[in-house]
Amino acid sequence: MTSTIEAGTGTRLDYSAGFGNEHHSEAVPGALPEGRNSPQRAPLGLYAEQHSATAFTEPRGGNRRSWVYRIRPSAAHPAFRPYSDGAVRSAPILDGVADPNRLRWSAPPLPGTPTDFVDGLATVGANGNVLQRAGIGIHWYLATKSMEDRYFVDADGELLLVPQLGGLLLHTEYGRLRVDPGEVAVIGRGVRFRVALLESQARGYVCENYGQAFTLPELGPIGANGLANPRDFLYPVAAFEDREETVQVVQKFGGRLWAADYDHSPLDVVAWHGNHAAYKYDTARFNVMGTVSYDHPDPSIYTVLTSPTDTPGQANADFVIFAPRWLVGEDTFRPPWYHRNVMSEFMGLVKGVYDAKAEGFVPGGASLHNMWSAHGPDAETFEKASTQELVPQKIDDTLAFMFETRWPVVTTELARSASYLQPDYDAVWRGVRRNFTG
Numbered sequence: 001m002t003s004t005i006e007a008g009t010g011t012r013l014d015y016s017a018g019f020g021n022e023h024h025s026e027a028v029p030g031a032l033p034e035g036r037n038s039p040q041r042a043p044l045g046l047y048a049e050q051h052s053a054t055a056f057t058e059p060r061g062g063n064r065r066s067w068v069y070r071i072r073p074s075a076a077h078p079a080f081r082p083y084s085d086g087a088v089r090s091a092p093i094l095d096g097v098a099d100p101n102r103l104r105w106s107a108p109p110l111p112g113t114p115t116d117f118v119d120g121l122a123t124v125g126a127n128g129n130v131l132q133r134a135g136i137g138i139h140w141y142l143a144t145k146s147m148e149d150r151y152f153v154d155a156d157g158e159l160l161l162v163p164q165l166g167g168l169l170l171h172t173e174y175g176r177l178r179v180d181p182g183e184v185a186v187i188g189r190g191v192r193f194r195v196a197l198l199e200s201q202a203r204g205y206v207c208e209n210y211g212q213a214f215t216l217p218e219l220g221p222i223g224a225n226g227l228a229n230p231r232d233f234l235y236p237v238a239a240f241e242d243r244e245e246t247v248q249v250v251q252k253f254g255g256r257l258w259a260a261d262y263d264h265s266p267l268d269v270v271a272w273h274g275n276h277a278a279y280k281y282d283t284a285r286f287n288v289m290g291t292v293s294y295d296h297p298d299p300s301i302y303t304v305l306t307s308p309t310d311t312p313g314q315a316n317a318d319f320v321i322f323a324p325r326w327l328v329g330e331d332t333f334r335p336p337w338y339h340r341n342v343m344s345e346f347m348g349l350v351k352g353v354y355d356a357k358a359e360g361f362v363p364g365g366a367s368l369h370n371m372w373s374a375h376g377p378d379a380e381t382f383e384k385a386s387t388q389e390l391v392p393q394k395i396d397d398t399l400a401f402m403f404e405t406r407w408p409v410v411t412t413e414l415a416r417s418a419s420y421l422q423p424d425y426d427a428v429w430r431g432v433r434r435n436f437t438g
């Protein structure tokens with residue numbers, strides 16, 4: 001168990017460490033039954049309920065389920081009715097475009113009116129099919145107020161949140177997670193939560209993973225340690241809301257938003273055990289690996305989490321980070337090389353400068369290089385990197401990331417018509433000079 005103090009309020013937040021562990025936690029002593037999951041009468045008058053994120057029969061290594069002990073069973077709720085989808089879209093995006101062009105956006109502006117996390121979701125694009133649990137949705141969140149009487153739950157996928165501006169306090173069924181820029185959080189499929197802002201504004205990125213749950217990548221010859229280490233993934237401890245008043249629960253289901261008015265908070269889990277919940281990870285803990293001789297490895301060496309598919313090695317989504325690191329390669333072009341790729345790459349920048357783009361790729365902004373679209377360093381970066389003296393160099397104070405996915409990302413009308421879509425991204429390669437001397 002580790003703990004931190006939530007700045008500002010002094011509230012103590014405890015966490016339970018270990019990726020995919022069988023965690024257990026009780027907010028009230030004696031709330032968690034011993035020795036069985038569903039006793040005739042659960043302790044303290046609680047209801048026992050299983051929350052399964054995989055089929056009962058999936059292999060043990062990938063099976064995800066938790067048992068929760070709550071004030072009311074989740075079944076106690078009224079009908080959901082359609083709710084405004086706002087700017088939220090899901091695959092297949094019927095009016096979307098699979099664009100061969102390289103696209104880049106500046107940081108989207110924060111809304112001018114009070115907007116919470118749910119209403120501030122804006123979809124950039126998606127691939128696959130939300131009803132077949134294949135593919136991903138890519139969203140920005142742009143929020144200026146906390147969710148207080150509202151809760152959100154995504155039945156379509158787990159949510160990987162990458163904060164870029166402003167910290168978040170995530171109140172989930174499984175407890176609370178504080179997530180600041182530089183950290184990421186994953187909210188498991190079907191986990192209800194609300195987002196409180198720790199500052200006046202919050203902006204970040206969301207990978208909505210319709211596919212298999214994110215897991216840690218295989219390490220192969222790297223060995224038993226390295227990249228993201230399992231013990232650095234922090235899960236919440238049980239913390240419940242005992243609220244008997246009208247609240248709204250917004251659910252994303254089948255690509256649409258639905259809402260229902262509950263007469264109590266859905267975050268009423270007093271104790272739980274299992275391996276399906278929500279968790280967070282501090283990217284500063286990432287054990288970055290790279291060359292100590294020449295060439296830089298494929299960026300898959302920077303994979304934090306992967307959502308596998310039935311095709312070995314071909315991810316539904318990889319979450320990859322470009323974190324602070326030393327560059328020491330000899331006789332090596334050190335920035336990311338020019339390439340074309342069958343996979344599609346959505347990139348964002350949390351802070352600093354990305355080493356393949358001298359300018360234009362800004363914190364809060366993003367780029368999309370769909371399958372086979374040629375990309376690499378801009379002209380300025382190429383000139384510098386191909387002539388500089390190759391002394392050991394620290395790339396510091398930066399954090400870029402990539403959602404890499406097996407299928408092209410179909411962009412939304414909103415993303416294609418946004419005022420912050422940069423009009424001439426191609427220009428960054430226009431200045432690449434002919435150097436051929438043969």
Ligand SMILES: [Fe+2]
Binds near residue numbers: 339341345369375
């Ligand atoms: Fe790339």
